[in-house]
Amino acid sequence: MVDRRTEARRLTWRRALGPTALAVLALTLTACSDDAPSPDGAAADLATAISDGDFEGIAFTQANLDAAAHRDAVLEPLAETDHTVTVAKVDVATEGENKGKQATATLAYTWNVTDTTPWTYETTVDLVLQDSPDGGAEQWAVAWEPDVLVPDLKDGDRLAVTRVRAERAQILGADGGPIVEPRPVYRIGVDKMNLDPARQDAVARQVGAAVGIDVEAYAQKVAGAGAKAFVEAIVVRTDDTAGIDVDAVRAIDGASVVDGELDLAPTRTFARAILGRVGDATAEAVEESEGQVVAGDTIGLSGLQRQYDVQLRGTPGITVSVVADGSAGEDTGEDLDGDGQPDPVEDVKDVFAVDPVAGVPLATTLRTDMQVVAESVLSGVPSASAIVAIEPSTGNVLAAASGPGGDGTSTATTGKFAPGSTFKVASALAMLRSGITPDTVVSCTPDITVDGRTFQNVPGFPATAIGEVPFRTAFANSCNTAMIAQRDAVSQQALHDAAADLGLGVEADLGAPGYFGSVPATAEGTEHAASLIGQGKVEASPLGMATLAASVAKGERVSPVLVRPEVTPAAAETPTPSALTADEAATLRSLMRSVVTDGSAKLLAGLPGEVGAKTGTAQYGDGNQAHAWMIAIQGDLAVAVFVETGDGGSVTAGPLLKAFLDAPNTGE
Template identity: 45%
Template sequence: MRKGSLLVLVLSLVAGVAGLAGGVWWFGVRPGQLLEQAADRIVAGLASGELADTDVTDPAAVDLEQVFTGMGALRPTVARATELVPREPGVVTTTLDWSWTIHEGKAAWEYSTPLELMRDGEDWRARLTPATIAPDLGEGESLRATRLAPTRGSILGQGGEPLATNTPAWRLGIDKTLTDVDTAADSAGKLATELGLDAEAFADRVRRSGPRAFVEARILRQHVPEDQELVARTERWIGVRAVPTTFPLGRTSSFARPLLGVVGDATAEQVEKSGGTIRPGDLVGRGGLQEARNHVLAGTTGFVVSIVDADGRAREAFRVEALDGAHVLTTIDVGLQVEAERILAEVGPASALVAIRPSDGAVLAAASGPGSDGLSTATLGQYAPGSTFKTVSALALLRAGEGADAPVECSDGVVVDGYRFDNWEGYPSSALGTVPLHTALAHSCNSAFINERDRLTHADVADAAGALGLTAEPNLVVGGFLGAVPEGDTEVEHAASLIGQGKVLASPLGMATVMASVVAGHAVSPVLVDEPGAAAEPASPLTEAEASALRSLLANNPVEGGYGALTGLDGVLAKTGTATYAPGQYHAWLMAARGDLAVAAFVADGSSGGRDAAPLAAALLRAA
């Protein structure tokens, strides 16, 4: 045989074998691949809710979009649980595992259904029935997920008395189903004016809302006579409606509001930051304890999945019960808080009253006046404490070896590096010169403390402040500030710090803590919510001997210093403070204690501590 013929023969054999292999692949392997691809495509379409008509034998048999409509944006995960099994020529079956995660962290709705695939030429199509989508689903029926809202927990005070709790209320607003758009907008303007809202903005909001919308203006308390009268007065306007509801509310609209916060619909930002734990429509805390302990108070939502027929009748398919929120117990004494707010009601500037129980650090009241414009001056204010801080400087002097009777030089002013410090206007000449420390403190002689600046380093003063709890990190659960004693950059700033000026800052809570620490004999850590966590030990802890000496000094102040507002209150420890914050402008302070109660009073813009703050503190001590 010629070589050329042999080559032709070999090539022919190779081509034949290749052709045979291709035929085996085309007729044996490829159909299996097409079946797998079709199955995967159909499963993905079921999971997304978007199944192509070309993937089903009868597109009209199941309207997947209609079945899923009551599930909102929720979609299942779907996976094949078994291999594709031939049942008869041109028909294979498999089992699908379905899982619906309705709420992150909750049990998923899981079940299995059969899927039948039928061959159509080279491709495969699903023969869908309602039972393919969910067990017990019938023709024309759909799925619906409904959230089950938990009952929000209450914020409680001493003795379990409610500070904020679920309260019978009205949602007062405009119901656009009751009238036409123009009348609704007109009534909205009247309602907004009555409530002190922006009438034009609220009316515009009503105009832009849907034709069947209810546009809420305010939540009102059903048990408050003024709110009852407001509802009766405003419902006379066409379109105004008060819808009865139950809502988490404080005792009044202003009661301890900076501490408690409020509850409202979740904002988009809160939803985004929650990692799935908060969803649109949830009621969540905004500010204060309502926000800080929302995870405790809110509970967790449940849900029910129902099968709904064409007439709207529903039967339950799956349920996860809601878990109600827990209560948060605080140290607030309702009576004392109410009284503190009443005392501050007529004070124009930002103001505060704080009461602490020295024996355990419980914050019994932390009230901020109307001039604080909703801010918690009581717990977050940062102001020069003025002469109340001389209590800290007095402790530093005691530690330097001075006693209550030790002589100090109370000169008529003192110049430090070219800057003149004066005593307060009207300082008694009888208390000038060389006087005992107790006299300098009682009459609040600035120069006596500044003249000791070379004996006291910044570290001495800062350690004394720490020993009295002023510079610790507050453990309130909500935001708080006690005080700061930063080192001055100049000799003048160091001198100023000895009389509570310069860079020294304190809050009313901080100065109440100082007084509580004097009474308790150790650094008190103020507590609003009793939760685990120990306060850090001061670098130089207060000794009982030091505390006893301070108590004697502070008990002498009202007597020798003539604190008229405290007249008739036996056994009172006190120290006034007047801090200059601008030429001719002063912060007014008083801190005081009587028995197991320490208080601090503050007025941001006053004439003196004795004149403006002392009467406030005295009124609270008498009420207690």
Template identity: 50%
Template sequence: MGKNRTLTSVLAVSALTLTLMSCSSDKPSPDDAAAVLAEGLSSADVSASSFTAGTPAQVNTELETLLAGMGPVRPAVTVAGIDEDAENDGAAAARLSYAWDVNMDSAPDWSYESTAQLRRGDDDAWQVQWAPSVLFEPLADGDRLVRTTSPGLRGEILDRNGQPLMSSRPVLRIGINKPDVPAEQQAASATALAELAGLDPAGYAAQVEASGPEAFVEAIVQRQEADGPVTPEALAGIPGALSLPDSRVLAPTRTFARALLGTVGEATAELIEGSGGRLSAGDQTGLSGLQQQYDEQLQGAPGVAVTLENTSGSNIVFSTNSSDGTPLQTSLDPRLQTLAEGILEDEPSASAIVAVQPSTGDVLTVANGPGSEGQQTALLGQYPPGSTFKIATSLALLRQGSTPDSVLSCPAELTVDGRKFNNAGTYPAAFVGDIPLRDAFAQSCNTAFISTRDAVSQEALAAAAADLGIAVEQPIGTPGFFGSVPETAEGTNHAASLIGQGEVLASPLAMAVAAASVGKGERVTPVLVSADPAAGEEPTSSAAAEPAETTGAGSLTAAEAASLRELMRGVVTDGGAAMLLEVPGEPVLAKTGTAEFGSETPPRTHAWVVALQGDLAVAVFVAEGELGSTSGGPLMQAFLDGAAG
């Protein structure tokens, strides 16, 4: 019996132990509470956690204050470990690991640990003993974290010789300084300054009114060496008007390659929102053109400092050094760019001059006239190329066995499916009838080329155009339109395609590439933005055009190119570009063209001229011009004369 009692006692004790262990294991683990807290801190929303004092909403409000100066940056928080109190199963400490990406380069750079005390509540659920130190050990009530950035030197956009196209230049920030003018005078001063600067008076006055009482409200940034529009004398007469010296990254002149290079200025709200935290208010950034497209490369990585601030002052708790931006290499020739812009400065309609070096494909000029009103006519314009497209039609004819001496029929008028096609009103009567291809090309006989519509299919025409670089997309480092030539077309559409109208479109860039291809004897691959020669890397763009597919060097042969050059020389010696005979240097080869548009009678016309001289190919375009020889011709002559100087 004694042995039985002993066994019974042992079993009873064992059962009690198992019961206690079971009850203990049913209680929540602190691990879960720590994981929930870490997840909430990562998003600055701890609504899913429970606290020993205060509600989750109150803690969220305090977190918002602590992090307000950090902008969009938030830490990645994980649980590094749990330290349970051996003498008190109702207490534990969660070690939290923080990883911040304060410079927004997608890699953590500031890491540390903090501790959160956990307590088991009456319902056995774990609660957090909240304090600012849970976010960062040194934080106390009334403190906050503040992130500031300091940019490195902005990378320069370089010309083909490695010299900067834009650099830091002195400017004047001109505006109304509200503390310097009585409130009742502010609207009148804002209106007067806006009228002087060429701004919307009502809009600027509203901007001044909406700004704080201590604000300086910028109206215009003006080059320090500029004569106007805001002169010191005029500014002195406006109460509260102020001129502050500063610097900006600027091109040599206000208009120099502006549509291509773009501008640099203070980040707009839209750019800040779309930057993913890379930009902050007050940052200088690219606002347009290559400066915006390659801003991330040019800007480099900013230096970042995180300070702990309170009413007593501030101290830096973390910092990184800035790194300078990487230069952006272009193929622009600043002398030729300036020359082209000067030639176009009096043209009222949209206009462009694009120059390409056939041997390298380097795009030397991307000039837009003032009539383009800031638009990128040179690279993105989409216009029918008119008779300049006869270079492609002639190539298709050569491939059908024609030669420059082959005879074509050039009637005064030709009807295709009910539509009448005519030659230009100035077409010389002596060249009507059966004439050789060389004369049809030199005199630009529309009806002669349309007469070949049965011999030259639309597919063959598109293939010939492609071998000259027309409608072949190329990754030049910035958006560009290379043309559009339908591969199928019938009747009047096919007839119009043969003379560069109908559905055929091109840009000045595309036609310059076509001329360059004739000069080189094979299809040219244009280059505008290339790798940084010092870094040996490809340019990086956060907003670059998608890489375009190319199809090799095409199938243009040296013999075909030689025949095309012979035809183009005839335009200068015997045709509509005779003024180019006077250009000094190597012989000039050319093709003029017009393209009708609009519904007026007579219709308005685009004027084109493409030319080759040595290792230089040029396209001149005027949106509302006369015949190519009388509108584009003088512009081409002026450019080639200047280029030779």
């Protein structure tokens, strides 16, 4: 039995060949002669033509056929997609009246629409052996049909390719819950549908001024929007409107305040410099992605959102459909294309689909409650500031807060500052290794001169600690001169090694950008003297000093961790093993406890537990400005507090650290 498709093709051939050609064909109803051309070459040429769009030299049975235009119109959505078209097989008619004169070529298509799953299919096309138009030898001509390109394609059909966006994954906190969640917001703007066009410009300017944005730019945005558009001016949290008087905006005749939800962190400032933000893909990002990102995609633009964008954004899906415009003969009742006419119904048939793969959540070690407290404590500090809290037993960074004075940078994790006397914890370790004990008597003089440079103690240094005192007393009160006096007993290399044993200057798999500090291994004279009190060329971040404190608390070097990515990164260069011993760590904890009980951090004495601390002040600039530091340990918690410009560790950093440890669910 001959199926309808075959019969339809025969009719097409008869019409294309015409009566004369059929008569000639009737006279040659014998087996194909030995010198007849093979259809294989014609099939291969057709496959190449469909692949690259150049049909020059391809013969067709139909007159005036523009196969190239048809091909381009149908396959336009796949124009930039890598693909191949090859000949799977060619079957020549071996019996009947068309023996040797007709053939069917099977074409194999592969479209690499995704990196992992290609769209593959086969079509068939009929070939007819006919006379050459110029009277030359016979040639195989293509009986072109729409379904040569895609199975079951009909006249007027086209392809549509839809990219299906994957669900972006969340960044998780220490408890495994998402840091960013849907939270209530106010969407403030102008609703043009319900506003007299004559008043739209004036209302737009009033709203722009009320919410503090560029009035002129917003007025132009409103003017250029559609007649029924809601033109958003700003989105604010319902519990933190960033100083915007929402009720005053509501009072503007024509303004619109709409309740909504938006994926947001717990607070407006929550770890902003670390987490980063997401937004529309930039042209640069699209170009650099090599097809992974397209215009309109939402991607990470900064921070962890950018660093782990591939993991978080997932893999988009794709749907390839055959669309017949207006085939239903009805309209949708909507005018989405703006031509003033109802849009036609489209008969859409999906022919290939790959489901999107949702992104993989990114696990961090941040405790949201602790981070919120830390940022609240820093909210009123005018200069750059930071609080970093580490859990010594695990190395988990529980909080890494940067104050508003840092202009959006992560002061907590990437700042580079002289640590001042907080570094004396490392100096003390080097001195313990040189033979000093907490009870060794050292000389704490008002000043000391090294190679012509005079070093002094901080202003207000207690007179009771001046003179020949136990090393414990000198450490507790942060005597600069006593530390510098040991410069001949403690080499710069020994100082460098002691700091490294406590994690300062040692790279770690933090999972995020971080600066771990720098302590020169060589220094002489005044530079070596300055190093002993955490100045000169010694640098640290708040993260680095929190790591140092955590190592003392744990009794071994701690490697801080802030992010635990789904894919483990390549291991960094293995650092030299720490030589810190349990006895050394115990002695350092005892010395830090003395700072609280008898020294410069007495304001922490009322906190529960065996709190140990070290204050720090480091002059910078012209020498009249100072960094203020304090580090502390309390149970399984190590904290570093930093203020770029302050009056000293005890006066400026101390109250901030106390407020942090005093907060519920923070200290013991």
